[in-house]
Amino acid sequence: MASGHTVLMRLVASAYSIAQKAGTIVRRVIAEGDLGIVEKTSPTDLQTKADRLAQMSICSSLARKFPKLTIIGEEDLPSEDVDQELIEDGQWEEILRKPCPAQYSAIKEEDLVVWVDPLDGTKEYTEGLLDNVTVLIGIAYEGKAIAGVINQPYYNYQAGPGAALGRTIWGVLGLGAFGFQLKEVPAGKHIITTTRSHSNKLVTDCVTAMNPDDVLRVGGAGNKIIQLIEGKASAYVFASPGCKKWDTCAPEVILHALGGKLTDVHGNALQYDKEVKHMNSAGVLASLRNHDYYASRVPESVKNALVP
Ligand code: AMP
Ligand code: MG
Numbered sequence: 030m031a032s033g034h035t036v037l038m039r040l041v042a043s044a045y046s047i048a049q050k051a052g053t054i055v056r057r058v059i060a061e062g063d064l065g066i067v068e069k070t071s072p073t074d075l076q077t078k079a080d081r082l083a084q085m086s087i088c089s090s091l092a093r094k095f096p097k098l099t100i101i102g103e104e105d106l107p108s109e110d111v112d113q114e115l116i117e118d119g120q121w122e123e124i125l126r127k128p129c130p131a132q133y134s135a136i137k138e139e140d141l142v143v144w145v146d147p148l149d150g151t152k153e154y155t156e157g158l159l160d161n162v163t164v165l166i167g168i169a170y171e172g173k174a175i176a177g178v179i180n181q182p183y184y185n186y187q188a189g190p191g192a193a194l195g196r197t198i199w200g201v202l203g204l205g206a207f208g209f210q211l212k213e214v215p216a217g218k219h220i221i222t223t224t225r226s227h228s229n230k231l232v233t234d235c236v237t238a239m240n241p242d243d244v245l246r247v248g249g250a251g252n253k254i255i256q257l258i259e260g261k262a263s264a265y266v267f268a269s270p271g272c273k274k275w276d277t278c279a280p281e282v283i284l285h286a287l288g289g290k291l292t293d294v295h296g297n298a299l300q301y302d303k304e305v306k307h308m309n310s311a312g313v314l315a316s317l318r319n320h321d322y323y324a325s326r327v328p329e330s331v332k333n334a335l336v337p
């Protein structure tokens with residue numbers, strides 16, 4: 030440990046700079062105008078040039094610096110030499126100035142699993158709903174999500190000229206979450222945020238059962254967690270398979286670092302070890318407060334349909 034910093038804090042500091050670089054790639058692809066859209070499993074499961082380039086950038090940059098990590102990225106890409114122009118070598122100094130939580134200080138590189146969603150909210154990206162998009166880098170240890178970085182490349186894009194475009198939110202369990210202003214929905218109000226592009230009867234049945242005051246339908250798992258921590262929504266409800274571990278790992282950390290909770294619809298914790306299946310088959314239920322209330326309202330019919 031020549032630098033004097035722990036492996037975990039060096040990794041988070043690098044992931045911050047790498048996610049920022051991925052954010053610039055996501056913006057550049059739009060600016061160049063050729064999205065290169067490919068359909069994966071269905072017309073709502075898309076991949077663009079930005080998903081591909083951002084993943085190559087993130088995974089190669091991480092692997093060069095931390096060769097013993099296990100890195101699992103969403104996109105199935107041929108492992109070929111990556112253009113040097115895509116490599117990010119920086120680390121965010123502010124993160125290195127924070128103390129590593131004692132329970133993580135002895136973690137070795139080979140003990141960590143990194144879950145990468147190079148572009149979360151691809152469907153919305155292709156439709157111009159740009160602030161729905163995030164870059165997600167989640168870090169897991171012993172099957173648990175412990176650190177994460179979320180870059181939102183188009184944060185502020187509707188604020189007009191002069192407003193700084195993009196931001197990066199990061200967090201470590203036991204240390205906190207940073208890069209945004211925490212705000213909560215007024216107590217007693219149930220504002221549910223859910224999918225916009227991947228809805229079905231189970232999803233709507235579960236949302237209705239929450240007795241919501243309002244329902245928001247937006248793209249992206251990262252984006253919906255940002256709504257929870259910025260007081261725009263009180264629970265994220267997605268009672269369906271479809272979300273994967275790379276969608277939930279980084280967002281879960283940010284929420285947990287603030288005392289919130291992300292589980293499946295049964296209220297069970299999600300696992301992030303390298304052998305785990307990628308699909309969150311039993312859906313996602315997340316909230317900053319009152320998780321027990323939302324879990325208690327999930328209908329039995331929905332629970333029976335969603336086997337972990
Ligand atoms: P959404 O809330 O629809 O934006 O979904 C959150 C994340 O889960 C995104 O990365 C989606 O691509 C993914 N996802 C959810 N449902 C599906 C599905 N049926 N097929 C493919 N991806 C899905
Ligand atoms: Mg995603």
Ligand code: MG
Pocket residue numbers: 080103146147148149150151
């Ligand atoms: Mg993605």
